[in-house]
Amino acid sequence: MNWQLITTSxxxxxxxxxxxxxxxxxxxxxxxxxxHAEAKKTLAQxxxxxxxxxxxxxxxxxxxxxKEDFKTVREIVILNRPNxxxxxxxTFAYYKTRHHDLKGKFSVLQNSGFVIPVSDDKYKITExxxxxxxxxxx
Numbered sequence: 001m002n003w004q005l006i007t008t009s010x011x012x013x014x015x016x017x018x019x020x021x022x023x024x025x026x027x028x029x030x031x032x033x034x035x036h037a038e039a040k041k042t043l044a045q046x047x048x049x050x051x052x053x054x055x056x057x058x059x060x061x062x063x064x065x066x067k068e069d070f071k072t073v074r075e076i077v078i079l080n081r082p083n084x085x086x087x088x089x090x091t092f093a094y095y096k097t098r099h100h101d102l103k104g105k106f107s108v109l110q111n112s113g114f115v116i117p118v119s120d121d122k123y124k125i126t127e128x129x130x131x132x133x134x135x136x137x138x
Contacts, residue, residue: 043113043128043132044132044136046112046113046114047112047114047129047132047133047136050108050109050112050114051136053105053108054099054105054108056099057094057099057102057105058133058136060094061076061092061094061125061133062133062134062136064092065125065130065133065134066134070092073090073091073092074124074125074127074130075090075091075092075118075122075123075124075125076091076092076093076094076106076115076122076123076124076125077091077092077093077094077121077122077123078093078094078095078096078102078103078106078121078122078123079093079094079095079096079121080095080096080097081095081096081097082095082097091122103121106123109123109129110123113126113128113129114126114128114129114132115129
């Protein structure tokens, strides 16, 4: 029995296993990074299209989200007009009298994945939308 041949073969096998495992790990890691970057780019493109449909509403939402006291607010309610709606500071209110077809605009935001309906006229803003809109150049 040639111990040198066995040792060399075993070392070669182990190096091959480690190389394969590392290659698989790095391939997955960089593929995930690429997919994440592509998803962000796709969301940014969606936001640009949505902005073209409703620039006033997007700018108002951005203004609200970038105010120091409201950076953590994630709920939105649609109201007919400013009418003394009780607000605990945790909900943004947008009015149908200020934005034509507001319900339709929120349907577009929902279909784009930017808001999630909570009830008929109440929505939750996604964190992806907050990140995009706060960095968006209007």
